[in-house]
Amino acid sequence: SQKIEQNSEALNIQEGKTATLTCNYTNYSPAYLQWYRQDPGRGPVFLLLIRENEKEKRKERLKVTFDTTLKQSLFHITASQPADSATYLCALDINSMNTGFQKLVFGTGTRLLVSP
């Protein structure tokens, strides 16, 4: 069966450390993978997108890797701050290459707590 797995347990880290979140998937062949941030009571907000032929993507303190052999993406936040506390969702784009229409399948998200 097709699955996307993110660690359901909250990740607690201290301010200034690097947070690493994991997204694993099975039986999908995504063309792209996206990461979103979701705050309580709000909708998801897009952070980064990485293509299947890209190994790594960076944006300010954020870094995403995409290993299609391991079927895994890692999401890193360096020099983490309390304001980074949120739930982070990964999403696989499983349709674009076939039809041009983007169809995202979302993981359940990992809650990150950064303490001062």
Place this chain on the structure above:
Amino acid sequence: NAGVTQTPKFRILKIGQSMTLQCTQDMNHNYMYWYRQDPGMGLKLIYYSVGAGITDKGEVPNGYNVSRSTTEDFPLRLELAAPSQTSVYFCASSPRQSNQPQHFGDGTRLSIL
């Protein structure tokens, strides 16, 4: 910039009632989506639309209907509300091209009692 606007933000319905969740976007996006999010579950796609007059079912369409008469609006209709439809509903939009992020509204929290 408003982006994607959803109304209402909260609603309580009785079993068997009907209602329409409103969604409008001002970014001229062709693609629009409705998701539901339940505790401990990922966002599940209910319906989507690739343009005015064109809609299609997602992963969990039963009990819902949609229409898309304009580019801006994509309402979701619940007929005969059931407790299983208690959830948070998100509307999203994206440009026509692939490889684009989706823009989400802040959701409608719906309880069916």
